[in-house]
Amino acid sequence: MKLVVTGGAGYIGSVVTSQLLDDGHEVTVVDDLSTGHRDAVPDGAQFVQARIHDAADFLSPDVDGVLHFAAKSLVGESVEKPELYWENNVVGSHALLEAVRGHGIERFVFSSTAACYGEPDVSPITEDVTPSPINPYGHSKLAVDMMLTDYAKAHGLGATSLRYFNVGGARGRFGERHAIETHLIPNLLKVPAGQRDRAAVFGTDYPTPDGTAVRDYLHVVDLGRAHLLALATSSPGTHRIFNLGSGTGYSVNDVLAACREVTGHELPADEHPRRPGDPATLVASSARALEQLGWQPELGLREIVSDAWGFMQESGR
Ligand SMILES: NC(=O)c1ccc[n+]([C@@H]2O[C@H](COP(=O)([O-])OP(=O)(O)OC[C@H]3O[C@@H](n4cnc5c(N)ncnc54)[C@H](O)[C@@H]3O)[C@@H](O)[C@H]2O)c1
Numbered sequence: 001m002k003l004v005v006t007g008g009a010g011y012i013g014s015v016v017t018s019q020l021l022d023d024g025h026e027v028t029v030v031d032d033l034s035t036g037h038r039d040a041v042p043d044g045a046q047f048v049q050a051r052i053h054d055a056a057d058f059l060s061p062d063v064d065g066v067l068h069f070a071a072k073s074l075v076g077e078s079v080e081k082p083e084l085y086w087e088n089n090v091v092g093s094h095a096l097l098e099a100v101r102g103h104g105i106e107r108f109v110f111s112s113t114a115a116c117y118g119e120p121d122v123s124p125i126t127e128d129v130t131p132s133p134i135n136p137y138g139h140s141k142l143a144v145d146m147m148l149t150d151y152a153k154a155h156g157l158g159a160t161s162l163r164y165f166n167v168g169g170a171r172g173r174f175g176e177r178h179a180i181e182t183h184l185i186p187n188l189l190k191v192p193a194g195q196r197d198r199a200a201v202f203g204t205d206y207p208t209p210d211g212t213a214v215r216d217y218l219h220v221v222d223l224g225r226a227h228l229l230a231l232a233t234s235s236p237g238t239h240r241i242f243n244l245g246s247g248t249g250y251s252v253n254d255v256l257a258a259c260r261e262v263t264g265h266e267l268p269a270d271e272h273p274r275r276p277g278d279p280a281t282l283v284a285s286s287a288r289a290l291e292q293l294g295w296q297p298e299l300g301l302r303e304i305v306s307d308a309w310g311f312m313q314e315s316g317r
């Protein structure tokens with residue numbers, strides 16, 4: 001297929017672009033490089049530096065599908081500057097969708113998020129749990145999900161929202177390189193990499209088995225496979241929503257232990273208060289993805305940490 005990947009110079013978009021190219025697709029990456037890197041765009045992909053807001057300029061009727069990763073995705077920043085999240089994630093996605101509609105492009109895969117669910121009191125979380133985001137980032141992603149439902153119904157778009165839980169790991173030279181890094185695994189690995197002295201554990205008084213927050217970690221390569229399946233099975237006039245996770249929760253202390261084991265570093269860590277807005281536990285049920293896409297993760301926490309560590313060592317970042 002001839003595909004456009006927005007945000008393909010970022011972490012997840014660059015990995016998925018490399019998988020799409022390996023699968024024989026023709027890919028154009030569109031990215032404004034606001035948080036991405038030109039050298040992260042895989043060889044073999046065309047590159048257009050543009051904002052999604054200008055989609056009318058870069059989309060054409062011969063495009064078979066759009067994979068939409070481009071977004072601002074820092075929860076704390078979204079609380080301080082909600083206007084940025086509505087303008088970039090919602091207004092930008094609307095412009096993109098209008099160009100998709102105008103050209104009659106049939107397939108659309110969107111990076112949604114577990115943040116749409118807020119702090120649900122059920123675990124694991126199925127897609128039937130009522131979304132209730134607790135920050136502007138989650139609001140902006142849920143708004144686009146709702147837009148997709150409406151466009152699919154009214155205009156025949158074949159849309160899929162993939163609600164990722166916690167993504168980690170790398171695929172060879174494609175990995176996580178955020179200038180502002182908030183994610184647990186790369187931050188822990190900065191200690192053995194010599195970029196910081198001690199790790200930070202945010203919150204030790206959660207109602208979880210060891211008091212630290214529990215999350216569902218998913219390898220970016222498994223996540224990428226779900227995108228290829230979503231694209232292949234897309235159906236006009238339908239908006240599907242899938243939670244993507246492993247169904248297994250790991251605490252911050254579990255992840256710390258895995259990082260110590262993989263790197264052989266003692267990895268000293270300090271206990272800090274909870275990070276504002278962090279739920280205690282977020283674990284996905286991906287039963288729907290298994291049933292409808294035939295998807296399930298193949299790689300576990302150990303591979304996630306060791307591939308992230310391999311990427312950090314090789315790239316020197
Ligand atoms: N990393 C995670 O754990 C996680 C979890 C759930 C959902 N997501 C979603 O997955 C997607 C990718 O996340 P990531 O971690 O790779 O982030 P990233 O910041 O590495 O990548 C996002 C890319 O989009 C580009 N971009 C942003 N706004 C743009 C615009 N208006 N026009 C063109 N390009 C623009 C950036 O330059 C960047 O290259 C995001 O939509 C994010 O919300 C990520």
Ligand SMILES: O=c1ccn([C@@H]2O[C@H](COP(=O)(O)OP(=O)(O)O[C@H]3O[C@H](CO)[C@@H](O)[C@H](O)[C@H]3O)[C@@H](O)[C@H]2O)c(=O)[nH]1
Binds near residue numbers: 188278
């Ligand atoms: O140095 C650190 C960094 C994080 N944490 C904690 O580790 C857990 C996981 O944090 P992080 O890796 O930042 O992921 P989340 O806050 O769970 O958010 C990610 O996962 C969500 C889905 O679960 C997505 O919606 C978000 O986009 C994505 O950033 C949280 O309890 C954090 O407080 C630490 O203890 N120390």
